[in-house]
Amino acid sequence: PWFDRVKTGEANVLWPGRPLYLAKTSGTTSGAKYIPLTPASIGNHINGAKDALLHYVAATGRSRFLDGKLIFLSGSPELEQVGGIPTGRLSGIVNHHVPAYLRRNQLPSYATNCLEDWETKLEAIVGETLGQEMTLISGIPPWVQMYFDRLTARTGRPVGEVFPQFDLFVSGGVSMAPYLGRLRESIGRPVDTIELFPASEGFLAFQDQPGNPGLLLRLDSGIFFEFVPAERFHEPHPPRLTIAEVELGRQYAVVLSSNAGLWAYSLGDTVRFVDLAPHRVVVTGRLRHFLSAFGEHVIGEEVEAALREAVRQYPEAEVTEFTVAPLVSETESQPSRHQWLVEFARPPRDAAAFAAVLDGTLRQLNAYYDDLRSGHILAPLQLAPLPAGAFQRYMKSVGKLGGQHKVPRLSNDRALAAGLLGVG
Template identity: 85%
Template sequence: MGLKALLSRPLAAYTVHRYRQWQRQPAATQARLLRQLARAAAGTAFGRAHDLGGVRTPADLAARVPVRDYEGLRPWFEQVKAGQPDVLWPGRPLYLAKTSGTTSGAKYIPITRASIGNHIGGARDALLHYVAATGRARFLDGKLIFLSGSPELERVGGIPTGRLSGIVNHHVPSYLRGNQLPSYATNCIEDWEAKLDAIVRETLGQPLSLISGIPPWVQMYFDRLMARTGRPVGELFPEFDLFVSGGVAMAPYLGRLRESIGRPVASIELFPASEGFLAFQDQPGNPGLLLRLASGIFFEFVPAERFFEPRPPRLTIGEVELGRQYAVVLTSNAGLWAYSLGDTVRFVDLHPHRVVVTGRLTHFLSAFGEHVIGEEVEAALREAGRQYPEAEVTEFTVAPLVSADPREPSRHQWLVEFAQPPRDAPAFAATLDAALRQRNAYYDDLRQGHILAPLQLTALPLGAFQRYMKSIGKLGGQNKVPRLGNDRAVAEGLLQA
């Protein structure tokens, strides 16, 4: 065992001990953090406008600061972008994390001197929890690959700006720099396909022990490796011991990733965002992600079904319940105040608090009143895959298909790219439909009443999703295909790809 692996074990034990200290009093930990955040930002422009100096309790925050998304806070973010100090947080941010996804263009999320540790510490603590839980640390002695955005940064308002993964790349600890792949020059390649080819060239023959990235883009890397060598990934990299994923739920991709690897490999799932590193899988085999309640983020949770009410309830960590869908709202030392993240979660443990990510507030399908969420379609697809194990799904999305004939009911259209199609596509579609009916009572009611017809399964040719993402300039990096939509924009783009 190498020195890095050896030293990681006492550090892992200390990290887990430190987490358990605040896990004993999660509500008190969060309440104390809120007071610290409000006190720190009381003198900022936002703090004066919202009387943050008077915030002592979550109720005080709710009375003074409404829940807003990026657009609601845009006037404040624009001042930050212009280089003005003391707007949302004291001073100016260290960085701006540029991320796409809003209807009105790119978002610029501040990363402050106080909040940078949240991003760096999240991945570190996830790995150390894995070491503590398993005793396995040899991966730290091998080569580590992080499939990320370019680390090259531009300046906006005098502030270094770029993709979050590129920013974090500048803060990889020095003791891991010698292990890190790909090279800086390769990481700076903007064209994703050219970058993948360069990564393949650099990594073949290297003792890779850890591979990290967003699952669909990791799968692209695996596909390139296998196309070049004709061998499974696990054979190419005998030391490959740990797969770390984040950005999207890993479950829909797991079957194909495992087949590409060709042997069992441990995995850790993360919940990172440009707004903060929220949670990570702390127990192998437990799908719940441990919320980081002492890392600079005060959490509020709004029941998802009530989110769009004028004044929805805002629950603290001490008020949440198991099994309910909540929209996540953040107040943090990055200068985010009652910020709607857009993600929905469901609590699977309360001691300590663990969640699974269930979808996006804006990525749901309710064109006919069914309000289907991402967790439900992913679970339905898993059930169909269980019954038809030969089917290998590369990617998918679901859209409404409104009938032009009033005598014919409308339906959902599932656009699925198969690496290996099911042996009986109509039966696979029927299984999908039945599985979704079991998971969503509204959809079942619409099907029973013949308001909706059985779903339509549309198999797409291999590469359709990659061609579509490339056509809209979002191939690779941290870009993700929406699972669900209330319009047909993504569906039509895919059909034309």
């Protein structure tokens, strides 16, 4: 009810005055949410990206990217009015606050950025950027990969040759790790990378040290962090730990209070601390994106690690996208199992052996899954290769193609799997 009152334009509900904006956010299967951005909190979003870039310059001494063209693959900057408050996707809102020293080199054009159809927009972006001296490219990895694919299809060359000055890729929204191999192959040469942890609720962390996967928490940017041990999150009154009480290696659900008017707000993301001085985290998944249809409680970090190991052992394999769902047996003679729906850019030479590595690695990472496998409650996982473009066709079919939309890594039902198999 508090957010509903804010949406009507009522002032002084969660924070003094009225929000500057409402950030509209939704998952692949959930309804829309409207997150307030106040005059006090907007700087958190603007300064987060700036801090990440300045840390990169300080750590590497490289600032040439500021002299070339920059592209931020984002949602439309056109805003609607909800309760008299400008409302839109966070990336579109932030587009109105790009600093002047970056805006002069920013692509695509405002008109192109306002295109709603993602495929039309992508073609226009390719047309605008070809021939430009691109130095920085930023966006959610799967949608950047689509951009790279279109560039290569248009030119017949890797992205690193199309843009010889391109030397910095900035990623956010989902973990970069599952996509990094194919992105690097599309580029064709090494480039530096920065990983970010942005959300509509706040810009939470960024990679401050090249080569260190830990993301530096922004503890001085208008957000008070609390952390709930992930395994206790669903208790009636779980403990909420301050930053001084967290431990290395444990999974925590993120709870935050902020000058946007959010109070003890569950972000929905889980993190694991990899450093305590300063505090750095890796994002391990989503509270609602886990697989525990059989009591195994597999999380996103575990399936991504299993996939990395399988690709390491079968380096010819290239994965475009994947998700994991339960496959419940309809007969007593055949145990249930996990089904991995994987779209390969290049398949492994031995799909059965690839699946065995996935299964074996997941057993090593998750004791509950191993117990279910040892007890023959679950059969070895099933690898279900999908045809090229299956994930894009599915996301388009549900109106979630492009922009800031993300594919859930894990599901506890067959809805996503059925949709993918239906469009495949």
